Amino acid sequence: MDAFIQDLIAYWPQILAGLKNTVLLMVIMSVTGLIGGVGVFYLTLSNHKAARRWTNGFISFFIGTPLIVHLFLMYYGLPELGIRLSAFTVAVIGFTLNVSAYNARYLATAYNGLDKTELEAARAQGFTERETFRLIIVPQVMRMSVPSLTNQAIQNLKDTSVAFLIQYHDFFAQMQEIASANFQFFKAYVTAGLVYLALISIIVLAARRLEKRIALPGLAT
Amino acid sequence: MALIEVKDLAKAFDGKAVLKGINLELSEGQAKVVMGTSGCGKSTLLRCLNLLLQPTSGRIIFKGEDITRPGVDIRKVRADIGFVFQHFALYRHLTVEENVTLGLRKLKKMKAKEAVQKASHELERLGMIEHRGKYPAQLSGGQKQRAAIVRALAMDPAVLFLDEPTSALDPEMSREVVTVINKLFLENVTMLCVTHDPFLAKYISDSIIFMDEGMVVAEDIAERLFYDHADARIKHFFMSVIDHR
Numbered sequence: 001m002d003a004f005i006q007d008l009i010a011y012w013p014q015i016l017a018g019l020k021n022t023v024l025l026m027v028i029m030s031v032t033g034l035i036g037g038v039g040v041f042y043l044t045l046s047n048h049k050a051a052r053r054w055t056n057g058f059i060s061f062f063i064g065t066p067l068i069v070h071l072f073l074m075y076y077g078l079p080e081l082g083i084r085l086s087a088f089t090v091a092v093i094g095f096t097l098n099v100s101a102y103n104a105r106y107l108a109t110a111y112n113g114l115d116k117t118e119l120e121a122a123r124a125q126g127f128t129e130r131e132t133f134r135l136i137i138v139p140q141v142m143r144m145s146v147p148s149l150t151n152q153a154i155q156n157l158k159d160t161s162v163a164f165l166i167q168y169h170d171f172f173a174q175m176q177e178i179a180s181a182n183f184q185f186f187k188a189y190v191t192a193g194l195v196y197l198a199l200i201s202i203i204v205l206a207a208r209r210l211e212k213r214i215a216l217p218g219l220a221t
Numbered sequence: 222m223a224l225i226e227v228k229d230l231a232k233a234f235d236g237k238a239v240l241k242g243i244n245l246e247l248s249e250g251q252a253k254v255v256m257g258t259s260g261c262g263k264s265t266l267l268r269c270l271n272l273l274l275q276p277t278s279g280r281i282i283f284k285g286e287d288i289t290r291p292g293v294d295i296r297k298v299r300a301d302i303g304f305v306f307q308h309f310a311l312y313r314h315l316t317v318e319e320n321v322t323l324g325l326r327k328l329k330k331m332k333a334k335e336a337v338q339k340a341s342h343e344l345e346r347l348g349m350i351e352h353r354g355k356y357p358a359q360l361s362g363g364q365k366q367r368a369a370i371v372r373a374l375a376m377d378p379a380v381l382f383l384d385e386p387t388s389a390l391d392p393e394m395s396r397e398v399v400t401v402i403n404k405l406f407l408e409n410v411t412m413l414c415v416t417h418d419p420f421l422a423k424y425i426s427d428s429i430i431f432m433d434e435g436m437v438v439a440e441d442i443a444e445r446l447f448y449d450h451a452d453a454r455i456k457h458f459f460m461s462v463i464d465h466r
Binding site: 115117118120121122123124125126127128131135136139140143216217218 | 296297302310328356
């Protein structure tokens with residue numbers, strides 16, 4: 001049997017654990033990033049100029065700086081201030097902030113395409129701004145943003161491999177270990193690529209189903 | 222006592238006066254139409270009356286209460302004024318029935334079943350029951366406007382405001398909507414309607430208010446205003462809109 005296959009079998013429990021960590025991190029950051037994104041998007045619509053300014057500053061900062069800087073800053077920088085966080089905590093916080101900024105931008109873009117007379121109608125009916133946001137804006141911008149949010153979920157999965165650099169034992173970290181165990185780098189990385197591709201295909205299929213399910217008759221989402 | 226009494230209402234945008242001392246009254250069961258040239262302030266007036274726009278000065282007495290004074294519950298006032306928009310403004314992610322029940326459930330705090338019953342009753346009343354499960358994108362323009370009227374009426378408002386309800390429709394669909402509004406007129410629904418459409422104005426109003434440059438110039442019944450008015454501006458306006466039809 002090929003030595004690499006033998007290694008894969010031998011390392012199978014670790015690979016599975018790494019895969020579990022990767023999927024866990026991806027799911028958590030996709031959920032928290034979505035909730036955070038909706039929250040940040042809400043603040044971009046605030047009537048308070050200062051709130052809007054701070055929120056746009058937040059978005060610009062996290063979109064304008066590399067993810068690895070945020071992770072390194074928290075994992076290696078914060079201990080200098082006496083704050084020590086686990087790799088998992090840093091990954092969750094760092095990714096959530098980053099993904100929230102991107103998702104907020106996608107939702108804001110979709111909002112620009114919303115028919116604003118609906119918002120006026122909601123006000124005229126007596127809905128508060130918060131109710132209008134929850135009942136009219138969010139359901140529509142979420143629908144319109146499914147393609148962008150799917151791309152972000154795919155990006156989230158790919159970005160989990162960056163967490164390896166802060167000692168998070170994800171799938172890629174395990175493959176790296178196998179690769180260095182007997183210098184079968186090519187096979188290890190091709191295998192890693194194929195596994196990521198399979199996971200991404202699942203996300204794409206799920207997103208397509210969701211898109212079909214939530215499509216409004218007579219309207220493209 | 223008038224349901225709505227407007228006293229010296231003024232509205233300016235960036236110092237530019239759009240409404241200049243409007244006075245008008247609307248009693249319960251009465252239907253009035255506001256007409257006038259484009260940009261004369263008709264739609265601004267309607268939006269000021271339910272406080273979608275804050276008037277610069279003047280008073281609006283609604284059901285005996287001055288709603289321009291600070292501390293007024295704007296939501297409560299708006300919930301009591303039905304508003305129908307030129308471009309329908311239906312919530313496009315909701316079906317016709319959901320468009321109608323949303324306000325009933327969230328603002329009137331009705332139970333879902335009760336809201337559906339109320340919606341069904343109103344949809345039936347305006348001949349929209351067969352479209353209850355459709356989304357706005359599946360409706361014709363006339364059906365959309367009828368759905369928007371049902372949505373407003375279902376809240377049992379004290380008054381119905383209509384902002385150019387037929388302007389975005391072709392003549393056939395426009396006729397369909399005029400028929401519906403005429404039905405409401407005959408049922409004595411209190412209405413204030415802004416329109417350019419003399420056909421609509423004639424069939425749904427007790428009297429017509431004519432506005433020019435942010436002021437009320439005249440108020441009279443359709444026949445006198447359309448064909449026999451001394452004011453040159455009014456004569457010119459109605460000659461042009463009626464001749465073009």
